[in-house]
Amino acid sequence: MISQSGATSKVISAENVTVDYGAEPVLIDVDLDVTDGELIGIVGPSGSGKSTLLKVLLGTVPVRAGKVDRRPGLAVGLVPQVEHIDWSFPVTVAECVGMARARGLRTPWITKAERAEIHAVLDRLGLNGLANRHIRDLSGGQQQRVFLARALFTKAEVIFLDEPTSGLDVKTRHEVLHLLDDLNRQGLTIVLTTHDLNGIAAHLPKIVCLNTRVIGAGPPEDVLVPDVLERTYGSPMHVLEHGGMRVVVDSPLFSVDDIGKASA
Amino acid sequence: MMLAADLFKPFEFEFFRNGVIVATLAGALCGVVGCYVVLRNMSYIGHGLSHAIFGGYAVAGLIGINLFLGAGAWGVITALAIGGIVRRRPIGSDAAIGVVTTASFALGLALVQLYGSPGQNADALLFGNVLGVTFADVWLIVAVSIGAALFIGFGYRQLLFTTFDTEVAKATGVRTGLVDGLLMVLLSATVLATMNVMGVTLIAANLVVPAVVARMLTAHHRPVPRRRRDRRGQRFCRHERELSPRCRVRPDDRSHSCDFLHRGVRCRWFVPSPCWHCCARPLMTRHMRMRRLDTLATCG
Ligand SMILES: Nc1ncnc2c1ncn2[C@@H]1O[C@H](COP(=O)(O)OP(=O)(O)OP(=O)(O)O)[C@@H](O)[C@H]1O
Ligand SMILES: [Mg+2]
Numbered sequence: 001m002i003s004q005s006g007a008t009s010k011v012i013s014a015e016n017v018t019v020d021y022g023a024e025p026v027l028i029d030v031d032l033d034v035t036d037g038e039l040i041g042i043v044g045p046s047g048s049g050k051s052t053l054l055k056v057l058l059g060t061v062p063v064r065a066g067k068v069d070r071r072p073g074l075a076v077g078l079v080p081q082v083e084h085i086d087w088s089f090p091v092t093v094a095e096c097v098g099m100a101r102a103r104g105l106r107t108p109w110i111t112k113a114e115r116a117e118i119h120a121v122l123d124r125l126g127l128n129g130l131a132n133r134h135i136r137d138l139s140g141g142q143q144q145r146v147f148l149a150r151a152l153f154t155k156a157e158v159i160f161l162d163e164p165t166s167g168l169d170v171k172t173r174h175e176v177l178h179l180l181d182d183l184n185r186q187g188l189t190i191v192l193t194t195h196d197l198n199g200i201a202a203h204l205p206k207i208v209c210l211n212t213r214v215i216g217a218g219p220p221e222d223v224l225v226p227d228v229l230e231r232t233y234g235s236p237m238h239v240l241e242h243g244g245m246r247v248v249v250d251s252p253l254f255s256v257d258d259i260g261k262a263s264a
Numbered sequence: 265m266m267l268a269a270d271l272f273k274p275f276e277f278e279f280f281r282n283g284v285i286v287a288t289l290a291g292a293l294c295g296v297v298g299c300y301v302v303l304r305n306m307s308y309i310g311h312g313l314s315h316a317i318f319g320g321y322a323v324a325g326l327i328g329i330n331l332f333l334g335a336g337a338w339g340v341i342t343a344l345a346i347g348g349i350v351r352r353r354p355i356g357s358d359a360a361i362g363v364v365t366t367a368s369f370a371l372g373l374a375l376v377q378l379y380g381s382p383g384q385n386a387d388a389l390l391f392g393n394v395l396g397v398t399f400a401d402v403w404l405i406v407a408v409s410i411g412a413a414l415f416i417g418f419g420y421r422q423l424l425f426t427t428f429d430t431e432v433a434k435a436t437g438v439r440t441g442l443v444d445g446l447l448m449v450l451l452s453a454t455v456l457a458t459m460n461v462m463g464v465t466l467i468a469a470n471l472v473v474p475a476v477v478a479r480m481l482t483a484h485h486r487p488v489p490r491r492r493r494d495r496r497g498q499r500f501c502r503h504e505r506e507l508s509p510r511c512r513v514r515p516d517d518r519s520h521s522c523d524f525l526h527r528g529v530r531c532r533w534f535v536p537s538p539c540w541h542c543c544a545r546p547l548m549t550r551h552m553r554m555r556r557l558d559t560l561a562t563c564g
Binding site: 055058059060075076077078080084085086089090091095096098099100101102103105106108154156160 | 303416417418420421422424425427428429431432433434435436437438479482
């Protein structure tokens with residue numbers, strides 16, 4: 001699963017990045033290198049700056065200090081958090097995918113060649129037959145894949161996904177994960193954020209634990225350990241071994257009764 | 265026969281021909297530009313801008329430059345200011361429009377009170393006069409229409425992408441700032457060109473009403489988001505299914521937590537099988553409830 005050894009080259013690197021939105025810093029001294037062909041997961045509690053870090057790597061958020069280098073001419077794509085999409089916007093799946101090829105002089109309508117390409121991308125992601133549906137009239141997993149298709153259609157070399165599996169059931173989550181793994185094997189570099197430590201993060205070759213600062217980065221064996229997790233999430237967690245995989249669970253000492261007592 | 269001749273008689277007069285041309289173009293222009301305005305939740309900007317431009321007339325009259333140029337420049341600046349505020353500040357577009365345009369209007373009124381009206385009376389601006397259009401008005405609106413056609417024709421995808429998803433468009437390399445700015449310029453040019461013809465109030469209506477009607481008519485848009493709610497129900501259930509494969513809830517037991525499922529039961533009216541106690545219940549019609557009771561029996 002992990003990237004090809006040897007001639008791996010950095011595509012994006014962030015050095016000592018600090019970001020504030022005009023108030024308290026949201027990211028402090030963050031270092032992160034994305035090399036060609038990597039599949040990276042960013043985890044951390046809500047508000048820890050995961051989405052912000054993606055935007056920094058994309059270059060849509062100005063940094064207060066530090067610097068972000070992108071390989072010149074790098075094509076990037078973003079699959080936004082589903083909560084940030086205007087689902088009532090009147091576009092079909094094909095139009096949604098097609099609008100992404102927007103640079104330069106283009107016809108307002110989707111040309112025949114582009115239509116064929118769109119259908120190819122949709123087929124590849126298992127969305128055949130849905131090209132003329134409204135984007136809202138799809139299941140959660142299909143909606144995710146439409147936006148992935150949009151990123152692929154722009155021939156992006158690096159794709160960022162913001163919580164690609166939020167609100168999906170176990171089966172669809174597996175499908176999305178397998179799809180991403182396939183794409184990654186075909187050479188696509190992927191950076192995603194997730195809240196799902198066991199379902200997603202534990203399966204990825206590289207994890208970054210973020211809570212304003214980078215608390216830990218590396219393969220799951222190194223990062224999914226109680227110490228790092230506690231410093232990331234601020235609450236005690238246990239890590240179990242299960243068939244060679246790491247499973248993160250809440251501390252058994254911590255029950256709802258305790259929370260009730262603590263707040264009383 | 266007689267009637268047809270009567271109908272075409274007014275076309276002998278130039279003022280009438282001009283009026284027809286201008287009214288047609290103004291309708292088309294406002295309709296097209298209005299679509300983008302409505303999709304960006306800026307429906308009130310037409311109204312606001314046409315008031316703001318009033319301030320421009322007053323200032324231009326005061327400085328003694330061409331009224332039209334002055335008002336045009338004023339309108340563009342106001343529109344860009346609104347666009348800029350919306351992009352940079354965490355203020356809704358409605359509030360930004362309200363603040364900027366009323367300030368501009370107030371400034372215009374104050375100047376008119378102090379130094380007198382710069383020529384045109386307020387009535388003409390408020391209500392317009394479609395039969396009083398001059399040849400210059402016709403040319404102006406033709407020019408703005410051509411500009412709009414070029415901008416929307418060549419920039420269609422950028423415009424669509426920026427309107428739908430600014431963040432991603434920016435990340436993908438679309439110059440969203442430029443696109444937004446040009447749209448605002450086009451909007452103020454539209455307001456300016458049609459002000460003499462339709463007046464302030466009708467511009468606001470013409471920008472919003474056709475776009476809203478179009479949005480309700482397009483096949484892409486369904487006003488009642490039923491599927492989405494259904495889907496949420498389904499998602500919840502799938503989750504529950506893994507936890508509790510048995511259904512234990514009785515229809516009269518409202519206190520029980522929701523782990524009831526239609527396991528694999530499909531009903532024509534309610535395909536995604538929602539939970540009994542959770543999200544989907546308030547949305548069910550009586551028919552659905554009856555079906556649900558049927559399936560409850562089969563479940564168990
Ligand atoms: N545009 C913005 N302006 C001001 N503050 C912002 C902005 N976007 C995010 N923030 C703040 O930055 C912090 C990090 O936000 P971010 O969206 O990156 O968190 P996240 O880790 O993605 O959270 P979640 O898991 O809930 O999506 C939050 O405290 C948030 O309030
Ligand atoms: Mg986020």
